[in-house]
Amino acid sequence: MAHKSYARSIDLPTEQVFHNIRNARRFAIDIGGSLAKVAYSSVVKRKSTMVFDEPDVEGVCGSPIYNVSEMDQEAVRLHFVKFETKYIESCLDFIKANLIKSKEFVHDKVIKVTGGGAYKYTDLIQSKLGVTVDKVDEIACLIEGCNFLLKHIPDEAFCYMRHGNPEYKFQGVDSDIFPYLLVNIGSGVSLCKVESESKFERIGGTSMGGGTFWGLGSLLTSAKEFDELLDLAERGDHKPLDMLVKDIYGGNYGEIGLGADVIASSFGKAARCARDTSVPDFNKEDIARSLLLCISNDIGQIAYLQARLHGVKKIYFGGFFIRGHPFTMHTMTFAINYWSKGDIQPLFLRHEGYLCAIGAFLKGMKDGDAEHYSWGENLAGSSGLASPQHSAASFDYHMRNNFSLLEINRLERSLLPCPLLRDIIGYFPDTVDLTQDGDARDYWLDCFYKNAVKTRDLAINSQPTSPDATERANDFLKKYRSRLKSLEQNPCAFGHLTVRNLLDTSASMLEECLFTDIFSQQKQLENEAALHQLSDRLAYLDGLPLSERLLQLAIGLLAGNVFDWGALEVCRILEQSKSFGLEDAQAKLQKRPWLFDDFDAWRNRMTQSKGSQKPPYKCAVIFCDNSGVDIILGVFPFVRQLLSMGTTVILCANSAPSLNDVVFVELQLLAKHASDICPVLRSALAERRLLVMESGQTSPCLDLRLIDGHLVRTMTEQGADLVVIEGMGRAIHTNMEATFNCDALKVAVIKNKWLAQRFGGDMFAVMFRFEQSQDHRLPQTVAATATAQELTASLLPSPLSSACSSRSSSLASSRSTSPVSSLSYLGSATSDSRKSQTSDSGSGRSKKTSRQTCDDEDEQSPTASSANIPITASSANIPITPRGSR
Numbered sequence: 059m060a061h062k063s064y065a066r067s068i069d070l071p072t073e074q075v076f077h078n079i080r081n082a083r084r085f086a087i088d089i090g091g092s093l094a095k096v097a098y099s100s101v102v103k104r105k106s107t108m109v110f111d112e113p114d115v116e117g118v119c120g121s122p123i124y125n126v127s128e129m130d131q132e133a134v135r136l137h138f139v140k141f142e143t144k145y146i147e148s149c150l151d152f153i154k155a156n157l158i159k160s161k162e163f164v165h166d167k168v169i170k171v172t173g174g175g176a177y178k179y180t181d182l183i184q185s186k187l188g189v190t191v192d193k194v195d196e197i198a199c200l201i202e203g204c205n206f207l208l209k210h211i212p213d214e215a216f217c218y219m220r221h222g223n224p225e226y227k228f229q230g231v232d233s234d235i236f237p238y239l240l241v242n243i244g245s246g247v248s249l250c251k252v253e254s255e256s257k258f259e260r261i262g263g264t265s266m267g268g269g270t271f272w273g274l275g276s277l278l279t280s281a282k283e284f285d286e287l288l289d290l291a292e293r294g295d296h297k298p299l300d301m302l303v304k305d306i307y308g309g310n311y312g313e314i315g316l317g318a319d320v321i322a323s324s325f326g327k328a329a330r331c332a333r334d335t336s337v338p339d340f341n342k343e344d345i346a347r348s349l350l351l352c353i354s355n356d357i358g359q360i361a362y363l364q365a366r367l368h369g370v371k372k373i374y375f376g377g378f379f380i381r382g383h384p385f386t387m388h389t390m391t392f393a394i395n396y397w398s399k400g401d402i403q404p405l406f407l408r409h410e411g412y413l414c415a416i417g418a419f420l421k422g423m424k425d426g427d428a429e430h431y432s433w434g435e436n437l438a439g440s441s442g443l444a445s446p447q448h449s450a451a452s453f454d455y456h457m458r459n460n461f462s463l464l465e466i467n468r469l470e471r472s473l474l475p476c477p478l479l480r481d482i483i484g485y486f487p488d489t490v491d492l493t494q495d496g497d498a499r500d501y502w503l504d505c506f507y508k509n510a511v512k513t514r515d516l517a518i519n520s521q522p523t524s525p526d527a528t529e530r531a532n533d534f535l536k537k538y539r540s541r542l543k544s545l546e547q548n549p550c551a552f553g554h555l556t557v558r559n560l561l562d563t564s565a566s567m568l569e570e571c572l573f574t575d576i577f578s579q580q581k582q583l584e585n586e587a588a589l590h591q592l593s594d595r596l597a598y599l600d601g602l603p604l605s606e607r608l609l610q611l612a613i614g615l616l617a618g619n620v621f622d623w624g625a626l627e628v629c630r631i632l633e634q635s636k637s638f639g640l641e642d643a644q645a646k647l648q649k650r651p652w653l654f655d656d657f658d659a660w661r662n663r664m665t666q667s668k669g670s671q672k673p674p675y676k677c678a679v680i681f682c683d684n685s686g687v688d689i690i691l692g693v694f695p696f697v698r699q700l701l702s703m704g705t706t707v708i709l710c711a712n713s714a715p716s717l718n719d720v721v722f723v724e725l726q727l728l729a730k731h732a733s734d735i736c737p738v739l740r741s742a743l744a745e746r747r748l749l750v751m752e753s754g755q756t757s758p759c760l761d762l763r764l765i766d767g768h769l770v771r772t773m774t775e776q777g778a779d780l781v782v783i784e785g786m787g788r789a790i791h792t793n794m795e796a797t798f799n800c801d802a803l804k805v806a807v808i809k810n811k812w813l814a815q816r817f818g819g820d821m822f823a824v825m826f827r828f829e830q831s832q833d834h835r836l837p838q839t840v841a842a843t844a845t846a847q848e849l850t851a852s853l854l855p856s857p858l859s860s861a862c863s864s865r866s867s868s869l870a871s872s873r874s875t876s877p878v879s880s881l882s883y884l885g886s887a888t889s890d891s892r893k894s895q896t897s898d899s900g901s902g903r904s905k906k907t908s909r910q911t912c913d914d915e916d917e918q919s920p921t922a923s924s925a926n927i928p929i930t931a932s933s934a935n936i937p938i939t940p941r942g943s944r
């Protein structure tokens with residue numbers, strides 16, 4: 059056994075674990091019986107781009123009409139780290155040593171401390187750190203932390219299904235979380251009923267918890283570290299130790315529905331063994347497994363009984379005992395399902411051990427204004443969940459070491475759900491869930507792996523004067539590729555795996571490596587060249603009759619969408635032919651009928667207003683995509699047409715750079731330059747019938763749970779009745795299945811052969827989907843009387859309903875019920891499940907382990923009367939007495 063290769067379960071502090079500790083400002087500590095958790099906020103460096111107008115330059119082709127420069131920025135991040143409580147002294151020394159330089163910390167002399175250690179270690183903390191300890195109630199912190207995670211971190215909660223594909227069923231973000239039972243399994247166990255933010259009660263507990271497993275486990279085996287015990291348990295078989303029903307009855311106890319393999323008495327067989335001290339009676343793997351089963355089953359049953367007693371249908375398990383360990387979660391899930399016959403839902407949390415620390419930190423922020431911010435997990439810095447494939451010898455060392463680091467970004471803007479969504483609660487931004495669709499997962503992981511080299515090169519070129527740009531870019535490449543590799547093995551590690559998350563993770567990692575707008579030069583060149591052609595393009599369109607003009611506008615929009623530097627095939631074309639322009643792109647487009655072709659319906663709707671069957675749209679919201687030809691020759695003429703028909707247009711661009719997408723600050727300048735060329739645009743801008751706004755997004759995809767609060771208010775005020783979503787990221791990878799309470803136009807060119815073929819099309823296949831709503835406007839009662847804030851509040855019961863950026867993976871306000879589209883193109887899950895079975899058997903785990911103790915044990919449904927599962931018979935309150943004695 060690779061005992062020696064074990065890292066200590068929790069290493070002593072290093073700056074690698076305590077990220078950005080030198081910039082730390084505010085602290086909170088949760089000191090438990092076994093583990094201490096430190097929460098702190100720090101300031102992290104960022105780069106951002108600024109765009110400056112060049113008023114004196116005419117915009118001659120090739121000369122700059124605006125200038126771009128990079129600036130340093132700061133952002134606030136929350137960090138959560140754990141270590142063994144016995145190291146508290148050295149950790150405090152480490153914190154002190156690293157904080158000496160931080161004026162802010164010295165300035166802020168009070169820290170919130172919770173957990174038993176708040177009492178035990180008050181003097182130590184005060185003397186070591188020179189601060190005053192403000193003790194905060196542990197249960198209150200626990201609940202506050204749990205509520206915060208459930209509402210702000212997408213996919214924080216999940217159901218675990220050992221044989222599911224995937225094993226994890228994530229819950230999106232739950233805006234409707236109450237009531238629930240929180241079972242916190244730390245050293246001991248607390249059970250709390252939570253009815254609202256302020257109404258909660260500790261309703262029970264048990265001393266048989268994580269400390270018991272760790273303590274008894276180290277007494278009974280030679281293992282000293284918790285992780286070591288878990289690994290032993292993973293490999294063990296409980297049957298040699300546990301007395302099963304069949305050991306007593308010789309088979310099933312059919313009369314009361316107990317299967318032969320049900321545990322009648324944990325460790326019951328140990329008493330019967332021969333006492334030859336020279337030979338160990340039982341192997342340590344089996345002991346660890348029996349113990350884990352014994353404790354997990356017990357807690358599962360207590361949790362079930364309390365939930366029943368209090369009429370609660372959801373149980374969240376918190377505390378570091380769980381550690382995302384598949385076997386533990388499986389046992390508890392099984393116990394709850396078995397006893398409740400599936401009526402009560404057992405749910406686990408990705409950051410289960412930090413609830414109390416988060417709560418304590420938030421309490422420290424209350425004096426400030428915690429609720430004015432948006433929050434989102436930093437995918438680049440947080441660690442992911444373990445998986446069965448990882449939990450045995452193959453467990454990646456890096457993952458183990460970083461396991462359960464949590465980083466949360468604070469965003470200064472408020473992000474709110476888009477009020478145009480028909481069903482905010484049911485909205486799921488992503489079209490394909492790569493945790494379920496194995497073929498798509500393989501394809502996209504490979505695709506992003508290959509693309510990463512190009513991104514690295516672009517990053518280097520974007521900072522030509524920086525001496526360490528190459529080093530940082532290589533660092534990006536290494537980190538991103540290593541993340542992709544780990545996702546290959548454990549796709550559920552960070553929640554749903556989607557194309558959006560993969561793109562956002564790349565953006566976060568670039569940001570971490572201090573890169574910002576790696577396409578800025580390319581975008582600038584293309585913007586200038588396209589602006590130069592705008593006047594001719596408009597003149598050409600003006601010469602066409604309306605019906606033909608509408609077609610050419612649609613084709614222009616589509617052709618513009620070809621200019622996407624995020625698509626490898628397009629990059630090749632653009633790199634080979636510098637003069638590739640709008641007409642070349644038009645020639646590449648699929649000919650009508652398009653793959654999705656609602657153009658005739660769209661044209662009818664646009665021309666109907668002439669015969670006054672329907673009035674023109676009142677307000678169109680357009681989420682635009684690429685810089686250059688796309689925005690200038692595709693979108694601006696389209697916008698101009700809408701304006702000239704009397705429609706107000708809200709043109710939205712990303713708030714921060716991603717790929718070659720046009721950014722808000724650029725769009726403002728481009729709109730101004732375009733308005734110098736076109737009087738319709740000029741007067742619309744002046745009259746505020748054309749509004750250029752930021753979307754709040756920082757991704758090539760569009761998560762409508764998280765858009766800029768100001769945009770939300772404007773949409774509502776203007777009575778938006780048309781939404782136009784452009785591009786592959788926004789209209790295909792996300793929002794393809796989104797439904798709106800107004801008309802929606804989804805426009806994209808599929809610039810990826812594999813994806814096109816999945817849709818039954820070919821490269822450059824066209825999606826032009828026009829979805830007409832029944833009830834064209836926002837629900838009148840809401841639109842007419844409510845502000846956007848009120849609208850959001852009515853949809854999201856939480857007071858903390860603000861959201862965070864999709865880049866940081868974000869607060870979201872809706873819960874995914876059905877994350878995966880039912881479209882047939884998504885491919886069959888069968889092939890994937892076949893694959894996962896194959897890889898499972900090839901994973902190196904001993905067949906005996908998986909067959910005898912896990913797989914066989916739950917082949918039957920939890921409600922089966924003769925469940926041959928490791929459920930203890932005694933816990934069913936069924937007296938197990940030898941047959942002979944009855």
Ligand code: ADP
Nearest residue numbers: 067090091092093244245268269284377378379
């Ligand atoms: P507490 O606040 O009481 O310390 P925690 O929620 O931190 O409770 O959970 C502590 C328990 O977590 C331990 O008793 C042990 O069972 C388990 N545990 C998980 N990971 C570790 C680890 N690396 N080292 C020690 N115990 C761990």
